[in-house]
Structure formats: C-alpha cells, structure tokens
Amino acid sequence: MSALNIALVGNPNCGKTALFNRLTGSRQKVANYAGVTVERKEGLFRTPGGRSVRVLDLPGAYSLEAASPDEAITRDVCRGTLPGEAVPDLLVCVADATNLRLHLRFVLELRRLGRPMVLALNLMDVARRRGIRIDVDRLQARLGLPVVETVAVKRDGAAALLARLDDALPAAAEAVADDGDLHAQVAALMAECVALPASSGGLDDRLDRWLLHPVWGLVILAAVMFLMFQAVFSWAAPLQDALAGWISVLGEAVAGALPDGPLRSLVADGLFAGLGTVMEFLPQILLLFVFILTLEESGYLPRAAFLLDRPMRAAGLTGRSFIPLLSSFACAIPGIMATRSIQDPRDRLATILVAPLMTCSARLPVYTLLISAFIPRETVAGVFNLQGLVMFALYFAGVASALAAAWVIQRLRRGEGEHVLLLELPSYRLPNLLDLGIGLWERARVFLRRVTGIILSLTVLLWFLSSYPAPPEGAVGPAIDYSLAGRIGRWMEPLFAPIGFNWQICIALIPGLAAREVAVAALATVYALSTANDAEAISALSPLIAADWSLATALSLLVWYVYAPQCLSTIAVIKRETNSWKQAGIATVYLFALAYLASLVTFQLARALGA
Amino acid sequence: MTPALQLGVVAALVGISALSLLQRLAPRASWQVQARISYWLERSGRPAWLQRIGGWLRPSLAVTTSACGTGCSACKACK
Numbered sequence: 001m002s003a004l005n006i007a008l009v010g011n012p013n014c015g016k017t018a019l020f021n022r023l024t025g026s027r028q029k030v031a032n033y034a035g036v037t038v039e040r041k042e043g044l045f046r047t048p049g050g051r052s053v054r055v056l057d058l059p060g061a062y063s064l065e066a067a068s069p070d071e072a073i074t075r076d077v078c079r080g081t082l083p084g085e086a087v088p089d090l091l092v093c094v095a096d097a098t099n100l101r102l103h104l105r106f107v108l109e110l111r112r113l114g115r116p117m118v119l120a121l122n123l124m125d126v127a128r129r130r131g132i133r134i135d136v137d138r139l140q141a142r143l144g145l146p147v148v149e150t151v152a153v154k155r156d157g158a159a160a161l162l163a164r165l166d167d168a169l170p171a172a173a174e175a176v177a178d179d180g181d182l183h184a185q186v187a188a189l190m191a192e193c194v195a196l197p198a199s200s201g202g203l204d205d206r207l208d209r210w211l212l213h214p215v216w217g218l219v220i221l222a223a224v225m226f227l228m229f230q231a232v233f234s235w236a237a238p239l240q241d242a243l244a245g246w247i248s249v250l251g252e253a254v255a256g257a258l259p260d261g262p263l264r265s266l267v268a269d270g271l272f273a274g275l276g277t278v279m280e281f282l283p284q285i286l287l288l289f290v291f292i293l294t295l296e297e298s299g300y301l302p303r304a305a306f307l308l309d310r311p312m313r314a315a316g317l318t319g320r321s322f323i324p325l326l327s328s329f330a331c332a333i334p335g336i337m338a339t340r341s342i343q344d345p346r347d348r349l350a351t352i353l354v355a356p357l358m359t360c361s362a363r364l365p366v367y368t369l370l371i372s373a374f375i376p377r378e379t380v381a382g383v384f385n386l387q388g389l390v391m392f393a394l395y396f397a398g399v400a401s402a403l404a405a406a407w408v409i410q411r412l413r414r415g416e417g418e419h420v421l422l423l424e425l426p427s428y429r430l431p432n433l434l435d436l437g438i439g440l441w442e443r444a445r446v447f448l449r450r451v452t453g454i455i456l457s458l459t460v461l462l463w464f465l466s467s468y469p470a471p472p473e474g475a476v477g478p479a480i481d482y483s484l485a486g487r488i489g490r491w492m493e494p495l496f497a498p499i500g501f502n503w504q505i506c507i508a509l510i511p512g513l514a515a516r517e518v519a520v521a522a523l524a525t526v527y528a529l530s531t532a533n534d535a536e537a538i539s540a541l542s543p544l545i546a547a548d549w550s551l552a553t554a555l556s557l558l559v560w561y562v563y564a565p566q567c568l569s570t571i572a573v574i575k576r577e578t579n580s581w582k583q584a585g586i587a588t589v590y591l592f593a594l595a596y597l598a599s600l601v602t603f604q605l606a607r608a609l610g611a
Numbered sequence: 612m613t614p615a616l617q618l619g620v621v622a623a624l625v626g627i628s629a630l631s632l633l634q635r636l637a638p639r640a641s642w643q644v645q646a647r648i649s650y651w652l653e654r655s656g657r658p659a660w661l662q663r664i665g666g667w668l669r670p671s672l673a674v675t676t677s678a679c680g681t682g683c684s685a686c687k688a689c690k
Contacts, residue, residue: 261615264623454635457628464625514636570638 001046004165005050005086007077010094012060013426015122018152018435019040019094019161020057023330039074044605049166056088064109070342078113090162090169091117094150097127097134098427099326100194107143116172117145120161124149126427133195139193146170153432163335174279206428211300216382217307224300228291229395230388232284232364232370239283247276248291264466265529270455270463273528274521277541278451281517285447286440288361293439294330295490297431300374301326302423315403316410318342319423321351324403328358330443336504350409350579353587356570357402357563359395362516366561367394369520373542374554397562401594450515458511458518459525467530482528489526499596499604500553505601513568552606565594625662 010016024043041057052241058077059070066072073082080087080303093110095103096308100121107119121127121134128406148164190196215601217537260262295301301323309319320342330333335355342348359367371387378386473483480486488510496506503527512519520541528542545554565571565588575584633641645668652665 062622259617261612261614261617262621454632457632457635460624460628460633464621480631516630550659 003054004090005054005088005569006090006092006165007056007058007088007093008058008092008233009058009078010108011062011096011389011424013302014060014094014096014103015152016060016094017057018432019120019150019158020055021435021438022152023053023055023162026146047162047166047311049220050165050374051240053165055092056085064107068141073608078110078115080115089116090165091115092120093117094120094122096426097124097149098130098132099133099325101190102424103185105182108182108185109255110236110439111143111145114172118161118164118170119143119147120150121147122150122152123429125154126429128146131193132200135193135195141187142189142193154428169343178231182340186254201218204425207428208303208425212304212306213374214307214310217303218311220306221304225395226293226392229392230385231593232287232289233368233388233391234385236283236287243283244276244280247272247279247298251276261590265467266460266463269467269528270459270525273541274459274463274525275451275456277369277524278365278455278517278521281331281368282374282444282447285364287446288364289330289440289443290436293436294431297429299426299428302425303586306423308423310405313407316347316349317354317406319348320348321406324351325355325358328355328360330338331360331362332356332567333573339577346410346413348415349578349583350406350413352574353409353583353590354402354405356565356567356591357398357405359398359562360516360567361597362567363518363561365517367558369523369542369545370554370558373546374549374551392421394558394562397559399567401482401563405590405594411478411572450517455506455518455521456514458514459521462507462522463525463529466526478529483529485526498603499599500550500556500559502549502605504548505553505557519561550607551611552603555606556603559602560595560599563591563598565591565595642670 006019020043023045025045039244041197042056043055045053047053056077058074060076061071063071064075064076064078066518077084077085077088078091090108091113093107119139121136124134132205136147136149146164148160150161150215178424211220253266255264255268258267289598295304295419304326305319305322308322312319312321321339323337324342325334326335327338328544334353336357339348339351339355342351368391371390372499375390380386380389397419442460466480466483468483471477472483474535475482486503489507492506492509493501496509501509504523507526508519508522511522523545524541527541527548562571571584571588574587575581578584618655630641633644649665649668650669652668655667
C-alpha cells in the first residue's frame with residue numbers, strides 16, 4: 001500500500017512546524033522548491049494503525065491570494081498545480097485555537113478548493129486555559145469537514161489527528177465559487193461555535209504593556225540582547241575549554257603516532273591546529289542559537305520587529321526589514337533571501353545592501369579568538385563580564401552601522417519607501433524543548449558540515465601553500481617564510497600595514513573569503529608552521545597571537561570583521577537576488593572601503609593612545 | 612610509513628581538497644573541466660579502461676545556476 005500524502009497548511013505561527021516535528025521526529029528531509037528559495041520540508045511517519053504517511057510542511061500563508069513566493073508555493077501545492085509536487089491526498093489545515101477569528105478565514109478559503117481536508121485546532125490547551133470554549137461538533141457540522149484537537153507541544157498531542165488518519169479519507173468538501181464575504185462567514189461561525197471570555201489574552205496584554213512600551217520595550221530588548229552576549233561568553237567558556245583540551249590531547253596522540261614528515265605536519269599543523277581551533281567555537285555558536293530559537297519560539301521576535309519599526313523608519317527602512325536583518329545574524333544569505341517579503345524595491349535593495357553588516361555566526365570564532373587573546377577575563381561593576389561587553393559592542397556596532405548605511409543609501413536614492421508595517425503578534429508561549437532540540441541539532445549539523453567540508457578543504461590547501469616550496473638548503477627561520485603563502489602574505493603586507501595587519505593576517509584574509517571561520521583556521525595553521533613544537537601548535541593560538549600582535553592590531557582586525565564583505569557566497573547571493581553585477585559590485589566596494597577606513601581609524605587612534 | 616608514501620597520501624589529500632573546492636566555488640567551470648576530460652578519455656580509439664574512467668567521470672547534465680554551490684551551506688538551501 002503506497003504512503004498517504006498529506007500537507008500541513010495554515011497561517012504563520014499556528015504551530016504547524018511544531019506539529020510537523022511532533023509527527024515526524026527526526027525523520028525529516030529539508031530541501032528547496034525548484035527555482036525559488038523557499039524551503040521544502042518533508043517527513044515520514046507511521047500511524048498507530050500502521051499506515052505510512054508522507055507529510056509536507058507548507059510555508060505559512062494568510063491567504064491563497066499569494067503576496068510572496070512562500071505563499072505562492074502553498075497556493076500551488078494546495079491547488080495541485082505545482083510542477084513536480086504530488087497532489088496531496090489530504091490537506092491538514094492547522095489553526096490556532098486561541099486566534100480563530102484570524103485563522104478561520106484561511107480555513108474557509110481552503111475549503112473552497114474542494115479537496116479532502118481535516119481541520120486541526122492546535123493550542124487547544126492554551127485556549128481552554130484562557131476560557132475559550134469551542135463547540136467542536138458544531139464547528140465540524142458547519143464546516144462540513146472533520147475537526148480534531150491537537151496540542152503539538154505535548155507528547156500525545158497529535159493522537160486525535162493520528163487516529164483520524166487511520167480512518168478512511170474524508171469526502172472532499174464541495175468546491176464553491178469565490179463569492180461571499182469570508183469575514184462575514186467567519187463572524188457567523190465564531191458567534192455560533194466559539195464562546196470567548198470577556199478578555200481572552202490577559203497575560204499577553206499584561207506582558208505587552210511592558211514589552212511593547214515605546215521606552216521600556218526598547219530598554220528590555222537591549223537588556224535581552226546584552227544578556228545574550230554575556231551568556232555566550234560566560235556560560236560557554238567551560239565547555240569550550242573542555243573541547244579545546246580534548247582536541248589538543250587527541251591531536252598530540254595522533255601526531256605522535258606518525259613518523260616525522262609531511263603527513264605528520266599536515267595532521268598536526270593543518271588539521272588539528274586549524275580545524276581543531278574552529279571546532280572549539282561550537283559551544284558558543286550553539287548557545288547563541290539557544291537564545292535566538294527561544295526568543296523565536298516564545299513569540300517575542302515579531303514584537304521586537306514592531307518595537308524597532310520606528311528607529312528603522314528613521315534610518316529609511318521599515319519594521320519589514322527586521323526579520324531579514326535578524327536572520328542575517330545567523331547568516332547573511334537567508335537574510336538576503338528573506339528580503340523577498342519586502343515589496344518596495346528601494347527598501348528591499350537597501351536591506352540587501354546592509355544585511356552583510358549584521359554579525360553572522362561565522363564571525364563568532366574570529367571575535368571570540370581575538371577577545372579571548374586580548375581582552376582580560378575581568379568583571380566590570382561586579383556583575384558584567386568584560387569580554388561579553390566587548391562582544392555586545394561589536395554586535396551593536398554592526399547594527400548601528402547597518403542603520404547608518406541604510407540611511408545614507410536611502411538619502412542617495414531619494415525615494416519614499418513603504419512605511420506601513422502590518423504584523424501579527426502571536427500569543428506568548430513557553431518554548432518547546434523538542435523544537436528547541438531539533439533547531440539546535442540542525443545548527444550543529446550545519447556547523448559540522450562546514451567544518452568537514454569547505455573549512456577542511458581550505459585548511460588542507462592553505463597548509464600546502466604554507467609548506468611548499470620547501471626552504472632552500474641552509475635556510476634559517478621558519479619554513480613558511482619561503483612558502484608560496486608566505487610570499488603572498490608579504491606581497492600584500494604593504495597594502496594592509498597602515499591598518500596594522502602583518503603578513504600572517506594577510507594570508508588568513510584570502511581563505512576567509514570562502515568562509516569567515518577559515519580565517520581562524522588559517523591563522524592557526526600559519527602560526528603552527530612557525531613554531532617548532534607540535535603540542536604548542538595544536539593548542540595555543542591565543543597566546544601566540546597575544547605575544548605577536550599589539551592591542552591596536554587586534555582591535556583593527558575586530559573592526560575589519562565588523563564591516564568587511566569577507567564572504568563570496570554573500571556577494572553571489574546579492575548578485576542573484578538583485579540580478580545585477582552592479583549592485584553586487586557596489587556592495588563589495590562600499591563594504592571594503594568601510595572596513596579599511598574603520599580599521600585605519602581604529603589602528604591609528606589605538607596606537608596614538610599607546611595600545 | 613616511508614616519506615614517499617607520506618608524500619603520496621598528502622598529494623592525494625591536497626588534490627581531493629582542490630577538486631572539492633573547485634566544485635563548490637566554481638561549479639560551472641568545474642563541470643566544464645570535468646566534461647572535457649571525460650569526453651577526451653572516451654574518444655574512440657582509446658583503450659577500454661580509459662573509456663571506462665571517462666564514463667565514470669562524465670558529469671551529470673544538471674548544473675546549479677543559483678548561489679548554491681558557492682560553499683556557504685548555512686541556509687540549507689543546497690541539499
């Protein structure tokens with residue numbers, strides 16, 4: 001018997017993905033719809049009755065009148081007109097039971113398609129707690145389709161849906177013409193089937209009074225961000241030290257088992273010194289994502305977008321740019337892709353051009369390395385971690401620079417953008433540990449894939465370029481001085497000397513263009529090849545650079561990484577999204593110019609102050 | 612392990628890394644190079660074993676035209 005094809009469809013923030021995770025666990029396959037950058041999530045599961053089900057998690061949509069590529073995919077799959085995608089046997093429409101007035105509209109629109117359909121009333125536990133009473137039988141009769149209750153975040157919360165899937169497919173609803181006022185139909189359904197308490201969102205309202213306050217809301221947002229960066233440094237340190245210790249012990253054991261020669265040098269100076277140094281930053285990256293995912297799951301992020309609408313408008317952007325810019329904290333590429341939801345072309349272009357200024361997670365290893373090496377582990381005012389303060393300042397510098405750059409770009413273009421922000425603020429909810437765990441596992445996999453993929457390849461190549469040609473007979477000094485990489489570094493040095501970069505840093509800048517974290521691996525490899533001791537090479541990049549660089553150089557490099565477009569993939573995506581080499585060129589040139597100027601000012605000022 | 616064997620292993624690792632990078636950073640150029648080599652190996656008159664290697668090396672007809680393959684892999688869009 002072939003698997004039943006079902007599609008989960010519904011408004012954004014209705015708990016669709018939580019239900020998908022509940023049904024499929026880790027049996028998911030994430031890919032892309034052909035020709036567009038919309039994520040396609042498919043999973044497999046078996047019902048208690050043994051029925052095999054293939055489930056598709058469709059992008060959230062408010063209407064079948066698509067206003068974005070995501071909504072167009074949902075519309076086409078539901079209508080069965082998306083090429084290459086099987087027509088679902090059953091649509092499972094997920095609706096937030098606490099917000100039926102909004103969600104029922106889409107249910108009615110989907111019903112008009114005349115396809116077999118089940119309505120899953122999600123978040124029923126929250127609805128009950130709030131005193132919302134839904135007459136499920138009457139709703140089922142009025143809609144003419146099966147209605148089940150789900151609580152996606154609870155272990156057996158999908159039991160009713162699973163039991164329904166074991167039954168025969170429901171008959172298709174009768175397709176009706178696009179006439180009739182949907183809002184009026186929703187109002188009638190609400191009046192007949194749903195009893196609302198006098199105030200159904202008491203907790204939400206109380207929290208919003210503070211969290212959306214024009215002044216206190218911004219103060220709380222700044223405090224949350226501040227706490228996040230403090231925690232990234234303070235809480236991850238023990239894990240990071242433990243990981244570094246294990247990598248060092250393993251590296252020394254493996255290198256010690258090999259005879260002296262090029263392979264031993266590759267393993268010790270390239271793989272363990274280079275890759276091992278990057279691996280140490282996994283705890284910090286995961287901790288950062290614990291915070292980001294928690295904020296996302298709790299429903300706080302759309303509120304942050306709402307709060308930042310006014311400051312962003314002052315910079316010539318709108319709150320609509322917030323989500324793309326926030327996504328850029330993970331990686332500028334999905335952030336730039338997310339700008340497709342911005343309808344005004346000028347606003348969209350400005351957001352694309354400033355997105356690389358947001359501090360992506362790939363910069364975290366570089367920041368952490370330099371901060372650990374040059375900023376003492378001290379406490380300020382008895383509470384704050386100094387290293388965390390510097391990290392916060394770097395992230396803040398990225399955000400402030402992005403707003404300033406957007407302001408300049410909008411002034412140069414002299415256009416009025418769209419200044420209306422419509423956002424649905426979902427109810428606050430406690431983050432679900434399963435969803436948090438799956439999100440973190442995804443991030444860890446992405447990081448490990450990069451480490452074992454592009455970072456590994458670049459590290460091996462950099463080791464080769466830093467080791468060959470071998471030094472001539474009777475040569476004194478480290479072999480890297482005679483290598484191809486050494487020569488390239490010294491050739492670049494005069495250009496970067498005014499901003500305080502030595503030839504080793506110049507070498508690290510080149511592979512860092514493919515992936516920013518590689519700069520750390522490259523520095524580790526270059527410095528490892530300059531030391532005679534394998535153990536020292538594997539475990540000690542921080543002390544090596546602390547001894548070799550001035551504080552002015554370290555600050556200059558930190559500032560360089562705030563601005564520099566050190567990522568070829570980002571440039572490629574800017575070209576693709578704008579369909580213009582000119583815009584990609586403008587982004588590259590202005591970001592490099594900004595990086596060089598800011599580093600120059602930082603270095604010269606720091607040196608003048610004796611750093 | 613003899614120095615010659617070490618050198619051979621290192622050369623293989625460096626070669627594989629270079630090829631993998633070329634495929635990630637320049638997928639079209641990489642596809643063209645791979646196709647030319649495979650066609651050259653498969654020409655009539657070549658020994659059967661060379662033609663077999665050429666057949667094995669022949670790239671698929673699909674090549675990415677998006678930013679996928681640029682080596683980012685952060686957005687999971689390239690799977």
